[in-house]
Amino acid sequence: MHEFFIADVGKIMREEFSPNIHDLDQAVMEKYKKLFENRGWFLKDHYELMRDELTTGHGSGPTRFNIHLKVPEAPLFFMLANNRNRYNATKETERLLN
Numbered sequence: 001m002h003e004f005f006i007a008d009v010g011k012i013m014r015e016e017f018s019p020n021i022h023d024l025d026q027a028v029m030e031k032y033k034k035l036f037e038n039r040g041w042f043l044k045d046h047y048e049l050m051r052d053e054l055t056t057g058h059g060s061g062p063t064r065f066n067i068h069l070k071v072p073e074a075p076l077f078f079m080l081a082n083n084r085n086r087y088n089a090t091k092e093t094e095r096l097l098n
Contacts, residue, residue, distance in 0.1 A: 009097045017093055020075035021086055032076045050096045
């Protein structure tokens with residue numbers, strides 16, 4: 001059974017994703033690449049990873065369904081997973097949030 005979450009995808013992409021994929025420092029990218037490799041994230045299903053590790057706001061209470069990306073982890077992960085292609089990283093993130 002899949003769990004669904006509701007998000008203002010446009011707002012998340014404008015305010016959380018896009019600002020964090022421009023002018024990325026190579027050293028920062030390499031640091032996070034090693035971290036993600038050690039956690040085995042490149043081998044995991046990206047939808048489950050998005051739900052379980054790269055977003056917040058799924059719980060109960062007043063913030064339920066107030067989904068946010070974990071920054072800088074989510075933008076960096078999708079940039080690395082998409083071979084640093086901004087267009088593909090953006091499209092995959094949008095698709096997963098929808």
